[in-house]
Amino acid sequence: MPKLQAANLSYQQANGGQVLNNISVSLNAKTTALVGRNGVGKSVLASLLCNRLIPSSGNVVCNGQLGFYEQLVDSHTLKNKTIIDVLGLNHYFKALQQINNGHFTEHELNLLDGFWDLPERFYAELTRLGIYGINENSCATALSGGQLSQLRLWALFTIHHDIIILDEPSNHLDKQGKSWLLNHIEQFTGQLLLISHDREILQVADEIWELTSMGLSVFGTGFSDYVTQKNYQVAALENKLSHTTKKQNKLLLEQQRSKQKAAKRAAKGVVTRKSGSQPKVLMDAKKDKASANLSSQNKNTAKREELLNSNKKHIVSQLEQIKQQQFYFTNPDIKQRNALNLENVILQYGSQTPINLQIFNNEKIHLIGVNGAGKSTLLKTLTDELKMRAGHIHRNSPLLYLDQYFSLIKAELTLLDNLKSYCKTLDESTARTLLASLGFRKHDVFKQATHLSGGEKMKLAMCIVSNIESTAFLLLDEPDNHLDLESKQLLAQSLQNFKGGFILVSHDNYFVESIGCNRQIVL
Incomplete structure (x- = not known):
């Protein structure tokens, strides 16, 4: 057992x-x-x-x-x-x-x-x-x-x-x-x-x-x-679906051609009847026969159509209906300028080596280090959530921090209210469109955030930070965590096309390479 x-x-x-x-x-x-x-x-x-x-x-x-x-x-x-x-x-x-x-x-x-x-x-x-x-x-x-x-x-x-x-x-x-x-x-x-x-x-x-x-x-x-x-099963079902759709289109074409032929025969019969070249009784017999044939054809076509529709419905029922998704980032024209300066900064936790950095607002930085090196500590220090042991930080750009625990999401609020509470310039229609692009459609936007999965929370958090402030420099602490493969690829594409700057923490080298970071910082 x-x-x-x-x-x-x-x-x-x-x-x-x-x-x-x-x-x-x-x-x-x-x-x-x-x-x-x-x-x-x-x-x-x-x-x-x-x-x-x-x-x-x-x-x-x-x-x-x-x-x-x-x-x-x-x-x-x-x-x-x-x-x-x-x-x-x-x-x-x-x-x-x-x-x-x-x-x-x-x-x-x-x-x-x-x-x-x-x-x-x-x-x-x-x-x-x-x-x-x-x-x-x-x-x-x-x-x-x-x-x-x-x-x-x-x-x-x-x-x-x-x-x-x-x-x-x-x-x-x-x-x-x-x-x-x-x-x-x-x-x-x-x-x-x-x-x-x-x-x-x-x-x-x-x-x-x-x-x-x-x-x-x-x-x-x-x-x-x-x-x-799984790939074989899906390919076989998609092939069946394509074949069935072709049969439906072929049947539709046959119906149209049959109607055209019937219309031509009817028009020819009217001309012949008016000319009086054939007896009325013969013309009536031909008309009755044509009507009977057309009725039989229509019944046969209806049966074939019903069977094809039934087959298609059965095939579709075996295929998962996947909602199309896309991450949208606010992409203003950004002129390069200094965003952050760190002078002899010593972190509370992790590496105790003084950090000296100059970071520009359009840089895409991959922050590297083993577990415990101080990557998250550095990001929290940049936002002043944690105090440093020593040194100075000059912040010349607004910063937006997405931590590993989605702390910016308010669990008791709905998805829509979470987004609107941060992105105050968004009207409801635009906010719902942004959420729909991530798979949250119709009544899903009224779901409380506490009911979301880890991957869904990450999508909501990314939606917030990418639309809250157009000139903000992003601090992204493992944003690829919890995401399924497709969502991770979509996020990588969006970050690659993002015109602003960010510091990214991720242990997935393929994800980082897909983004095209132009600088590495090692702790």
């Missing part, structure tokens, strides 16, 4: 929007990958399987210890939590403290069975990551996104689980971090459900679950074979 299975699972949001409908699936392979476009419901399905959400109908059965790595961590929550709170290890450390103080029960002893050396392992992991001057009670915000992600993953793999669900685990990880993750996935002896858009990570899967707007399909193959099989 599978350790994790779902039967007839459906989920409806509070606003009535149906996210999942009648999903039945079992976890059978050692490593299963759940794939699908942004907003299709992958994270919702994961939360249902973990009992973080209650389904509208259906049920989930889990026979084993289940661990869950959530994709999104709220930045405001992090400010009030210690590192071990975020890692979910606080009860282990408290149990150790109680035992050391001589106040414990059998529960604490059982809990720590196999984990007596957990503090030593925790500090060994900090050392491996190059993190010093931090302890388990330090605030989680003292760590970079990549460092915190690796520690969360380490904790999940350290504590015994029969099943682990990983939702976008490679987000924020540098090359070394991703290699570490792949190694731990390979060594894990339980079952894994892996949600990702990262092709390198997806290669480890033995089975693929594909979630689309039409439901869930299971492919009993690895990722590469799934892509080949």
